[in-house]
Amino acid sequence: MRARAGLDDPVERFRVRPGAVTALRVCGGDRVDVIDPHGRQPAELTVLSADPAAVPGTVPDAPASVLRRLVAGPDEEGFAAARILTLLSQHRIDQHAAVATRLFDGRSPAGARAGFGVDADAVVLVAAPASPMSPAAEDPNPPSEVWVEVRRADPRRLEPAELPEPLAEPLYDMRIDARTASAYEVRAGQFIQVIDVQGRQCSDFLAFDAHSLHDGTEYGLDATTTRTVGGGAYPRPGLAGKFFDPRARPLVEVVRDTVGRHDTFALACTAKYYADLGYPGHVNCTDNFNATLSRFGVTARAGWPALNLFYNTAFDADHQLISDEPWSRAGDYVLFRACTDLVCASSACPDDIDPSNGWMPTDIHVRVYDSTRRFSVALGHRLTPDADTVLTRPTAFATRTRALTQQFSxxxxxxxxxxxxxxxxxxxxxxxxxxAAVMDLSALRKFEILGPDAEALLQATLTRNIRRLARGQVVYSAMCTEAGGVIDDCTVLRLGENNFRFIGGDPYDGVWLREQADRLGLRQVWIKDSTDHLHNLAVQGPASRDLLAELIWTPPTQPALPELGWFRFLIGRLGGPDGVPLVISRTGYTGELGYELWMHPDTGETVWDAVWEAGQPYGLAPLGLEALELLRVESGLVAAGHEFDDQTDPFEAGIGFTVPLKSKTDDFVGRAALLERQAHPQRLLVGLRLDGNDLAGHGDCVHVGRFQVGVVTSGARSPALGSSIALCRIAVQYAEPGTRVEVGKLDGHRKRLGATVTTLPFYDPDKSRPRS
Incomplete structure (x- = not known):
């Protein structure tokens, strides 16, 4: 992935994923810097050039381990590998004998750099070796990304790459010039990739059943049918599922979306739109569509309902349609799969009189791929506005869970x-x-906090007293802003004197911890993301101890599983001393006795199979997110975006017990604000027992008389209690158990649900079950 501030910026930046290779062309006079942003990550640099001295200072002194393991294949990774292998072949290099200059050692500090001048034209291959991280390693070091900066001597000598690399070999590429539209045919099962070339450019998409068109009947994408069948609001962020024609037959489904924010099914721009704003005769998408579709016999229209890709609209609190500049960046795309033979049309919107195209219309590019290709289903996420897109991925247990359900979110x-x-x-x-139940919780974010300054960093950023955390112990904590708002809740495991494992819910946690390490001048700490190297299963329920005791072997230096205490962990193996290495913590999110099993993804299927087989005599069942929501609300357990956010302090969120202000005298981020907030509380988290069986939902207002006094953060119909319950953040004046309130539905006034304030948790208030 290449990033550049602009055409006049001489520096290009490339990201190298762990275990991957990035190729870049360089010219005489350029400078290449390889950067280890998170530390302790080696890199391998291989130079391909007719001039053996093209990049002075590079000495091939090690096997090019990543290059030697590349395997071409039909999927996306295999296609990328094939491109690198082709480069090696063109330079007459035997893949299995490839060598590299090894950069950085196992103790390189975060931000370490290695710089090289370039004397002659070359292709530079930069790889980030990735070895599996054992969950039980005494000094875990998960592989991390590497960055490459190329400072161009002549920024215009190499044209910037304006398109991402193809996902596979395209059947055809089609450029749709700015202010134009084009129609094209696609066969059933083929993939359509619509790419925003320069970013912030709206592209309308139409599709028609080709067989019906041949018979003289038009069946195209239908907004009302799609909304009704799919159950989605209009408009809504992202695109999901299938899009239907008026007969409720699917025409296309979205496979991948790197943007996540669009306007779906508004009219493509029309002549009337521009004329009404004082721009008669302005080129528009509708007329462009009419012209390009005429050869397929499609009747012209005054306005075309379309999928408005890369657009950015919403309805505000007054139900007014508003718009702003698109969210898409250069190279963003949406990937569709054709459900039947189609006639499609795509536009590069000509709107230059409002922000819909960033005020400057640019090109759109369309690629079509063969139906035999395989692409992962994914949405794109960016950790920060300038970060690369990360696509949704499966967990280590995907093959097992997919055999049991097709219901995924x-x-x-x-x-x-x-x-x-x-x-x-x-x-x-x-x-x-x-x-007993087993659940995939691999989406939790794991970070290895390592080094002599690791304890100092966590002590300065978490509310709990980390200095008191013993080896083998787990602590639940909050992490706050300077204003006292909760960034995230987390658990921390102490694996050694200078080794901690941070487990939270937000991938931004690692970025924030690194920023704090820099702010505090803590140079001897490494924050390494181990999320993709530690996947985890939660085994929960009254029978979980007996079930796991049959599976888990522990060495004499570790407690046996039946003796493991609450919020403690052990390091063991599956089945015996030679089995799969595991970390097992006595933690959970259900309010029951339970454990979490942490392992490398390569061994996930083995662990799932063993737990599943051993669990059958105990009535083990799989557990999904919907059931987990019932369990955690009953147990009064908080969730990000519901009970807390960065505007809510731990006391308001119901986790004030994580802030021991008296016993922890060391300063930490947010301490001063939390002292003030504790002394002058405004809101508290309470439970509500509703009078009837209507459900209260997140965001519902809570009233005493005319005026609002609180808000529902989570709601459920409790199977154990046989009634509807809710978690509610409420003004302290109304937090006393037994207080009568009303939950507002509709507009908050026309429908009210009677409720009584109660203490939390609803289920097992003494927590005797998880402690048992």
Whole structure:
């Protein structure tokens, strides 16, 4: 991935993923800098050039381990590998004998650089070697990304890459010039990639059933049918699922979307739109579509309802349609799969009188790929506005969970099951409460905090007293802003004197911790993202201890699983001393006795199979997100974006016990604000028992009489209690148990649900079950 501030910026920046290779062309006079942004990550640099001294200072002194392992294949990674292998072949280099200059050692500091001048034209291959990280390693070091900066002697000598590399070999490429539209035919099963070339450029998309067109009937994308069948609001961020014609037959489905924000099914711009704004005769998408579709016999229209890709509209609180500049960046795309033979049309919108195209219309590019290709289903996420897109990925247990259900949702960058076929949320819930359940929780973010300054960093950034954390112990904590708002909640494991494992929910946690390390001048600490090297299963329920005791072997230096204390962890193996290495913590998110098993993804299927087989005599069931929501609300457990955010302090969020202001005298981020907030509380988290069976939902207003006194943060119908319950953040004046309030529905006044304030948690208030 290449990033550049602009044509006049002489520096190009490339990201190299762990285990991947990035190729870049350089010219005489350029300078190449390889950067280890997070530390302790080696790099391999291989120079391909007719001049053996093209890049002085590079000495091939090690095997090019990443190059030697590349394998071409039909999927996206295999296609990328094929391109690199072609480069090696063109330079007559035997892949299995390739060598490289090894950069950085195992202790390089965060931000370490290695710079090289360039004397002659060359292709430079930069790789980031990636070895599996053992979850039980004494000094874990998950592989991380490498960055490359190329400072051009002549920024205009190499034209900037205006398109991302193809996902596979295209059947055809088609440029849609600014202010134009083009129609094209696609066969069933083929893939359509619509690319925003320069960013912030709206592209309208139309599709028609080709067979019906041949018979003289038009069946195209239909907004009302699609909204009704899919259940989505109009408009809504992102594109999801299939898009239908008026017969409720699917025409296209979205496979991948790197933007996540569009306007769906508004009219493509029309002649009337421009004329009404004082621009008669302005070129418009509708007329462009009419012209290009005429050869397929499509009847001209005054306005075309379309998928408005890369556009940015919304309805405000007054239900007014508003728009602003698109969110898309250069190279963003949407990938469709054709559900039947189609006639499609795409535009590069000509609107230059408002922000819909960033005030300057640019090109759109379309690629079509063969139906035999395989692409992952994914949405794109950017950790920060200038970060590369990261696509949704499966977990280590995907092959096993997919065999049990097709009900998945995108959760913080991973696909997780919402419910399981032949089970269902109620069954899964009762299995956890009465027997045992197993759940994929791999979307949690894991960071290895390593080095002599590791304890000091966590002590200065978390509310808990990390100095008191013993080896083998787990602590639950909050991480706050200077104003006292909660950035995230987390658990921290102490693996050694200078080794901690931070587990949170937000991928931004690692960025923030690195920023704090820099601010505090802590140079001997490494914050390494281990999320993709530690996937985890939660085994929860009254039978979880007996179930796992049959599976987990522990050495004499570790406690046996039946003796493991609450919020403690052990390092063991599956089945025996030669089995899969595991970290097992006695933690969970269900309010029941339970454990979490942490392993490398390569061994995930083995662990799932062992747990599944051992669990059958205990009535083990899989557990999806819907059942988990019932369990955690009953147990009064908080969730990001519901009970807390950066505008809510831990006391308001119901986790004030994580802020020991009296016993932790060391300063930490937010301490001063939390002292003030504790002394003058405004709101508290309480429970509500609703009078009837209507559900209260997140964001519902809570009233005493005319005026609002609180807001529902989460709601559920409790199977154990047989009633509707809710978590509510409420003014302290109304937080006393027994206080009568009303939950407002509709506009907050026309429908009110009676409720009574109660203490939390609703279920097992003494936490006797997880402690048992």
């Amino acid at each position: 995108e959760y913080r960058g991973y696909w997780l099951p919402t419910a399981y076929d032949n089970f269902g949320p109620q069954h899964e819930y009762w299995a956890c409460r009465e027997r």
